[in-house]
Amino acid sequence: MPLDPKIKQNIIDQFATHKGDTGSPEVQAALLSEAIKNLTTHLK
Numbered sequence: 001m002p003l004d005p006k007i008k009q010n011i012i013d014q015f016a017t018h019k020g021d022t023g024s025p026e027v028q029a030a031l032l033s034e035a036i037k038n039l040t041t042h043l044k
Contacts, residue, residue: 001038003031
């Protein structure tokens, strides 16, 4: 299940270390955490 673009952008804005940052470990970990949370909820 892909993340909603609005939620994804919110996470990127919150964890980015600089403007346009989408690849830093902080952003990637936050995006993966959200995806795991969504999958966990979906599978319950």
